[in-house]
Structure formats: C-alpha cells, structure tokens
Amino acid sequence: MSSGLTESEIGWKLRTGRWQRPMRGVLVTHSGPVTDIQMMWAALASIGPGAVLGGASAASLDRLRGFDRGPLVVLVDAARHVAPRRGVIIRRSRYLGSDDVHPRRLPPRTRLPRSVVDMANWAATEDDARAALAAAVQQRLVTVAELRGVVEGRRPLRRHRLITDTLSDLDDGAHSVAEMLYRTIEKRFDLPAGQRQKQIDAGGRRYLDVWYEPWRVWVEIDGGYHREASHWWGDLARQNAGVLQDRLILRFPVHVLRTSPALVAEQVTAALRQRGWHPDL
Structure with missing residues (x-):
C-alpha cells in the first residue's frame, strides 16, 4: 500500500474508529468530526478528476450567505456516468470550461455567477429561485450583467423566463x-x-x-x-x-x-x- 499500511491494518483503524471513511475510496485519518470543507474534498476525491463543486456548495465558499444548508452539489462532465454518493447531489453538465470553473480557487468550483444561476435553475420553488438571485445581487457579490452573461451562454435553462424576468426586476432596483x-x-x-x-x-x-x-x-x-x-x-x-x-x-x-x-x-x-x-x- 502507498500509505505504508496493509489492508488489514487500515481495516482495523476503521473498525476501531481511529480512521473514518466518509466517502467511497476516501479515508480521513482522525476520529473527530469531519468538517464541511473535508466533506467537500472527500466528495471531489471520491468522484474523481474533473469533478467540481456547484450551486449552493460553491456559492457558500464564495461568501454567499443564507444558502449553506443542504446536501453537497458536485458537477461532472455530461459524458461521465458516476455512481451515487450518500449526501451528494451529482449533476452532469456540458458547460465546465474555463468560463464556468474558477481556475485557481480551492476546492475546485464553478465561478460565482454560474453557481448562482444554477441555484436558481435547480431551486425547489420559484420563490427560492428568486431569492438566490436577489441575495447574490443584494450582498454585492455579483452584478446583474454577470448573471445575464451566464444565462445567455446557457440555453436552454428550465427556468429561463423566470430568471430573465427576475434579473430585469433586479436591474430596476428590486432587491428582495x-x-x-x-x-x-x-x-x-x-x-x-x-x-x-x-x-x-x-x-x-x-x-x-x-x-x-x-x-x-x-x-x-x-x-x-x-x-x-x-x-x-x-x-x-x-x-x-x-x-x-x-x-x-x-x-x-x-x-x-x-x-x-x-x-x-x-x-x-x-x-x-x-x-x-x-x-x-
């Protein structure tokens, strides 16, 4: 084993609670609580190369407040087929180029305007969709123009009309x-x-x-x-x-x-x- 331990030694550490396996193929070498950021890294490592955080999981790391609850969201290339992971929503996308994924921020994640538009598109209700867009603009993390740029490059969106109408309202000064x-x-x-x-x-x-x-x-x-x-x-x-x-x-x-x-x-x-x-x- 590259870790210097045999499989039986690793198994003993897991059985006794000295180590943990939060995700398939990933070990955490301590017995304490697994932090949110550790779970994010574990999910990305488990899913493999090209996986990035998306939606609220990515936006919360970029300081969007009020949307940091819920399961992790991980994006993979549309051509990949990934088995489910507990506590992780896996979404496939054809748009994971440099315009969509931040080149330097870690853990790897979509750029904030893309994350916010995805949140609105995936939201459970229309009010939740509007709230995500309004919060990002109101907290001065993104501009309406930046969000519009994402929408124009991502057709079709399930909530295209609602998102564009909401952005028009935000442009007119409505912030909630x-x-x-x-x-x-x-x-x-x-x-x-x-x-x-x-x-x-x-x-x-x-x-x-x-x-x-x-x-x-x-x-x-x-x-x-x-x-x-x-x-x-x-x-x-x-x-x-x-x-x-x-x-x-x-x-x-x-x-x-x-x-x-x-x-x-x-x-x-x-x-x-x-x-x-x-x-x-």
Whole structure:
C-alpha cells in the first residue's frame, strides 16, 4: 500500500474508529468530526478528476450567505456516468470550461455567477429561485450583467423566463423577493409604478419599501414573522412618523403578496383613489 499500511491494518483503524471513511475510496485519518470543507474534498476525491463543486456548495465558499444548508452539489462532465454518493447531489453538465470553473480557487468550483444561476435553475420553488438571485445581487457579490452573461451562454435553462424576468426586476432596483412579488402585482393589476427604497427624513433617515409620491401613499412589506423587539419598534416609529407627515400607510406580510395578490391590489387601489389617483388619466 502507498500509505505504508496493509489492508488489514487500515481495516482495523476503521473498525476501531481511529480512521473514518466518509466517502467511497476516501479515508480521513482522525476520529473527530469531519468538517464541511473535508466533506467537500472527500466528495471531489471520491468522484474523481474533473469533478467540481456547484450551486449552493460553491456559492457558500464564495461568501454567499443564507444558502449553506443542504446536501453537497458536485458537477461532472455530461459524458461521465458516476455512481451515487450518500449526501451528494451529482449533476452532469456540458458547460465546465474555463468560463464556468474558477481556475485557481480551492476546492475546485464553478465561478460565482454560474453557481448562482444554477441555484436558481435547480431551486425547489420559484420563490427560492428568486431569492438566490436577489441575495447574490443584494450582498454585492455579483452584478446583474454577470448573471445575464451566464444565462445567455446557457440555453436552454428550465427556468429561463423566470430568471430573465427576475434579473430585469433586479436591474430596476428590486432587491428582495418581496419587492419582486409586489412589482408583479403592480403590473398584473395596472397599478402605477411606485418608487422603491425611497429615502425620506422622518425623525432620521428612513427608507420606504414602496412610495407613491403624487398621492403620498406608502406600502410597507413585512418580511419576517418573528422580529427582534428593537426592529419591531423601529418599524412602528417609522410608521408613526409617516402618519404625522400625512402619509397613508398600508402594510402587508410577504405571504399575503403571494397568496392574495388581488386583495393587495384592491386595497392599494382604494388607497390611491382616496388620495386622488384615477387609472384612466
């Protein structure tokens, strides 16, 4: 054996727990917990030459926050047939050239724009797909132009239309799934386009989620069900300041944007009409 140990000696170390075999053909020569990065290297070594990390597994190494849970994702050339590995999703791709795989970063992985587009394309739901794209742009790790470049070179994508529409929304300044859901409601129900993240002076610098300036109507979108007390009071203080400055305020949780868009549109329409908006003018 190249390790200097016989098969029986290696077997004894494995049976007694001194060593571990986290993946087929790979040994870890300690008895402690196998770290995430060790599992990544083990998966790549087990699958063999040309294998690279992809999707969320690659993106998390490149500092994308909020998507580091779930099984490892490994990409191999489309011509390869690889047996399943426990805890690993193996995907085949015809696009694993230098434009897609980073030439120097270790463990080997796809470039971040490619990783993010793959995350959106493989996501379990459309909201998850939008969230991956929005998070990468909002965290200032990639640009919309970089993501578009990947999409243009990767046709067809299963979610091509959704991804391109989401990138258009992000290019227009929507930086969260909630903002994109609301933008969809505006377009579907022929509402005027409100300003996003409008900065105002309301007892300090504040940003309004959606602001209809001509009618002084403010729409606030609540993203979380459980908020820290300081955040909760900050929201109330901002709303109180808005009321004192003659702003008409409507608040909607994200799930209502998704499940009851007609109700949201009805209430926003009523608020705008109350302040003088006429859709036909």
